[in-house]
Amino acid sequence: MAHHSSGSLVWRILATALSLVVAPLLLEIFFLYLSIPNTVNKRFYALHFITIFLIVALASALLTFITMRRVARPLRALQQTMERVSKGALHVRYSPDKVGFEINFLGNQLNEMLDQIIHYQKEIEKERTIRSHLAEELATGHKLQISLLPKKLPQYPGIELFARFIPAFEVGGDFYDLVPTREGKLFMVIADAAGKGVSPCLYSLGLRSMLKALAHSGRTLPEIIEEASALFWQDAREETMFITLWAALYDPTTRELSYCSQGHPPTLFLQEGALKQLATAGIPLGVEPISQVETKTLLLPPNALLFLHTDGLIESHNREQQLFGMPRLEKILLQHAHLSARGIEQKLLEELSLFCQKAPQHDDLTFIVIRIS
Numbered sequence: 001m002a003h004h005s006s007g008s009l010v011w012r013i014l015a016t017a018l019s020l021v022v023a024p025l026l027l028e029i030f031f032l033y034l035s036i037p038n039t040v041n042k043r044f045y046a047l048h049f050i051t052i053f054l055i056v057a058l059a060s061a062l063l064t065f066i067t068m069r070r071v072a073r074p075l076r077a078l079q080q081t082m083e084r085v086s087k088g089a090l091h092v093r094y095s096p097d098k099v100g101f102e103i104n105f106l107g108n109q110l111n112e113m114l115d116q117i118i119h120y121q122k123e124i125e126k127e128r129t130i131r132s133h134l135a136e137e138l139a140t141g142h143k144l145q146i147s148l149l150p151k152k153l154p155q156y157p158g159i160e161l162f163a164r165f166i167p168a169f170e171v172g173g174d175f176y177d178l179v180p181t182r183e184g185k186l187f188m189v190i191a192d193a194a195g196k197g198v199s200p201c202l203y204s205l206g207l208r209s210m211l212k213a214l215a216h217s218g219r220t221l222p223e224i225i226e227e228a229s230a231l232f233w234q235d236a237r238e239e240t241m242f243i244t245l246w247a248a249l250y251d252p253t254t255r256e257l258s259y260c261s262q263g264h265p266p267t268l269f270l271q272e273g274a275l276k277q278l279a280t281a282g283i284p285l286g287v288e289p290i291s292q293v294e295t296k297t298l299l300l301p302p303n304a305l306l307f308l309h310t311d312g313l314i315e316s317h318n319r320e321q322q323l324f325g326m327p328r329l330e331k332i333l334l335q336h337a338h339l340s341a342r343g344i345e346q347k348l349l350e351e352l353s354l355f356c357q358k359a360p361q362h363d364d365l366t367f368i369v370i371r372i373s
Helices: 003-036 042-086 102-146 198-216 221-239 326-335 341-356
Strands: 160-167 176-178 186-193 243-251 254-264 267-271 275-278 296-299 303-311 365-372
Touching: 042 102, 102 198, 160 176, 160 341, 176 365, 186 198, 186 254, 186 303, 186 365, 198 221, 198 243, 221 243, 221 254, 267 326, 275 326, 303 326, 303 341, 326 341, 341 365
Parallel strands: none
Antiparallel strands: 160 365, 176 186, 186 243, 243 254, 254 296, 267 275, 267 303, 303 365
């Protein structure tokens, strides 16, 4: 089909050239023929004129054909290149011809366009690969996040526990744990790793395992945190990774709560309409080795409420980028402090949903409600 089209084009060009060359020759011979005197042998001169005409016409036609065929070569090459490209051969390129002129310009434009298409294809493939890797990392991170959390909360007489974890789109390193010790105490911890992705999850997983093992060993709260800090420092110092946490040991027999805060938002303690923030001076684990942990002690009266949380809660935002904030959280807790741990969780999530207006959140939301009866 392509050969036929280019051949037709050549013959059309040839016909046009012949009409421009041969027609004037015919007119010239015609006029020459009319001007021959009667005394001259007309037949002889007519034969010579016809012979000359035929020779000139054939030579002109041959020259025109050869010229047009040569001129049409780059056009045929461009047409063949475009046909191969249309069939998917994007590697094919047009080769410029010495007599291509404007055809060479079109061919070069075609080559540049093909180079750009291949470049865009590579970029799209690269982006698709990156996106696929990110999706895999995100899925792995979410699996790790789930493994960070206890599958079941321990049951203690006189203690009502309820925990909530809502992951953000980006994978973070929030975790919590409630661990019964050999002495019958309850070790509680809530923590938040810096950064996003699989790496913070792995560090959180390692720290949670350390804390759980140390809590089972019967150590005091300062000993648990100091030893966990020393072990974590060995792993995290090269990566500049750090984790904030709030931890406590509660003795149900004496109702004594020993707690410490290592760069973490304070736990809220509610009793008879009054609210107090439980915090100590401490640095996050992984910043530097911790040689001494400051702890405080508190006796929990009946009907006391503890609210442990990460900063993802108070830093939740709405579409106007306004933060949920600590004052709003304290107000909600005071209004609903008479409810059960589950009831407080439901009211808080309702208020949070109304405030955020379905705005996407960039940090995990983690909290624990503990009611001491």
